[in-house]
Amino acid sequence: MLSNSDRTYRVLLLLVLTLVSANALAHGVDDSTRSFLQQNTGVQFVPFLYIGAKHMLTGYDHLLFLVGVIFFLYKSRDVLLYVTMFTIGHSLTLLWGVLGSIEVNAYLIDAIIGLSVVYKGFDNLGGFKRILGWQPDTRGAVLIFGLFHGFGLATKLQEFQLPEQGLLTNLLAFNIGVELGQLAALVFILIAINFWRRLPSFERFATLTNTLLMSAGLMLMGYQLTGFTLQYL
Amino acid sequence: MQHTVSLTALVKASLAAILIAAIALVTFILPAEYNIDPTGVGHKLGLTLLAEAAEASPAPPQAKISRAASKQVIEITVPAGKGIEYKFHMNQYDKLSYEWMTDGDPLYFDLHGEPEGDTTGYFESYAIATLDSMKGSFTAPFSGSHGWYWNNTSDEAVAVQIIVNGQFQIIGLNP
Numbered sequence: 001m002l003s004n005s006d007r008t009y010r011v012l013l014l015l016v017l018t019l020v021s022a023n024a025l026a027h028g029v030d031d032s033t034r035s036f037l038q039q040n041t042g043v044q045f046v047p048f049l050y051i052g053a054k055h056m057l058t059g060y061d062h063l064l065f066l067v068g069v070i071f072f073l074y075k076s077r078d079v080l081l082y083v084t085m086f087t088i089g090h091s092l093t094l095l096w097g098v099l100g101s102i103e104v105n106a107y108l109i110d111a112i113i114g115l116s117v118v119y120k121g122f123d124n125l126g127g128f129k130r131i132l133g134w135q136p137d138t139r140g141a142v143l144i145f146g147l148f149h150g151f152g153l154a155t156k157l158q159e160f161q162l163p164e165q166g167l168l169t170n171l172l173a174f175n176i177g178v179e180l181g182q183l184a185a186l187v188f189i190l191i192a193i194n195f196w197r198r199l200p201s202f203e204r205f206a207t208l209t210n211t212l213l214m215s216a217g218l219m220l221m222g223y224q225l226t227g228f229t230l231q232y233l
Numbered sequence: 234m235q236h237t238v239s240l241t242a243l244v245k246a247s248l249a250a251i252l253i254a255a256i257a258l259v260t261f262i263l264p265a266e267y268n269i270d271p272t273g274v275g276h277k278l279g280l281t282l283l284a285e286a287a288e289a290s291p292a293p294p295q296a297k298i299s300r301a302a303s304k305q306v307i308e309i310t311v312p313a314g315k316g317i318e319y320k321f322h323m324n325q326y327d328k329l330s331y332e333w334m335t336d337g338d339p340l341y342f343d344l345h346g347e348p349e350g351d352t353t354g355y356f357e358s359y360a361i362a363t364l365d366s367m368k369g370s371f372t373a374p375f376s377g378s379h380g381w382y383w384n385n386t387s388d389e390a391v392a393v394q395i396i397v398n399g400q401f402q403i404i405g406l407n408p
């Protein structure tokens with residue numbers, strides 16, 4: 001038990017250090033990332049790894065969904081299973097979307113990602129069981145929404161019209177970066193939630209938290225759908 | 234374990250979620266992001282300034298980058314018996330100086346530009362020759378893709394090193 005939490009703290013410390021150094025590098029990174037992506041050709045493994053990880057760590061839509069998914073997962077085995085489903089889902093469509101040059105509307109995809117957050121919040125409240133009398137398969141839902149999250153990642157990369165040269169390797173690096181970023185975010189979320197679970201307030205605020213999750217998802221949807229509508233006005 | 238809340242609590246939670254989201258959208262998010270401000274609250278809070286600032290400088294980041302001169306060294310290989318294109322996107326009056334050389338054999342090339350959005354296949358050639366190296370510069374007469382077509386008629390692949398300096402965005406290889 002002691003060694004277990006000891007290990008957790010060590011991982012945490014390592015991650016904090018990584019993040020601190022990453023943040024130092026990331027100062028004003030948005031413009032530089034953009035010009036980097038548009039001016040560099042050929043294989044750029046580590047930069048793409050970094051961009052992928054950064055995108056995931058700063059992508060609140062992906063993180064909110066992850067919070068919803070693991071909110072009621074108590075066993076590490078379950079966390080691993082569900083995160084794997086999510087990873088399979090978004091990796092498939094990220095690779096397929098970019099390599100197949102699938103054109104999807106970024107606003108619509110991001111609205112669906114918002115919907116995934118609403119869905120998970122509602123599901124966590126037992127909403128489907130209450131309304132439908134049964135709960136849709138949660139693993140299937142994570143996989144399917146994972147597919148949409150992957151298209152969302154793909155649209156972000158496609159904005160940059162990457163040169164064909166070294167595309168596959170760069171894309172794989174980006175994908176691995178996404179998983180590393182997800183892992184780092186997950187460690188923080190898990191530690192926070194596991195700590196909170198021991199307190200009585202967890203049960204008391206579970207309903208409130210998931211209500212806020214739904215609300216945040218609705219905001220994302222409203223934001224993206226308005227953007228979509230304006231695009232065609 | 235996951236609990237199922239009562240129907241009343243579920244309805245309350247859902248309505249609360251919608252209400253909070255609607256208020257946040259109408260008063261904060263839409264005014265700040267899109268300058269849509271039905272209540273006027275966004276204006277009072279100064280949030281619409283954010284959207285106005287974004288509208289006032291609609292310069293796409295691509296254009297910004299292509300204004301700044303940059304230098305690039307690019308290596309490509311023209312396969313035996315094949316012709317390939319390497320292009321840059323440039324705005325009208327953007328300048329590009331270049332220097333390129335093959336690893337030995339001369340190649341037939343056509344340095345040309347195609348106007349943006351053109352579908353007729355029109356292009357304008359700036360230089361056509363068969364050489365193993367060339368140095369020069371040009372100013373884009375129109376916005377569009379500009380660059381080289383190289384044709385390798387030999388039975389061995391030819392490597393080309395290109396050094397460019399100027400205002401451009403790489404489009405890349407077009408086999």
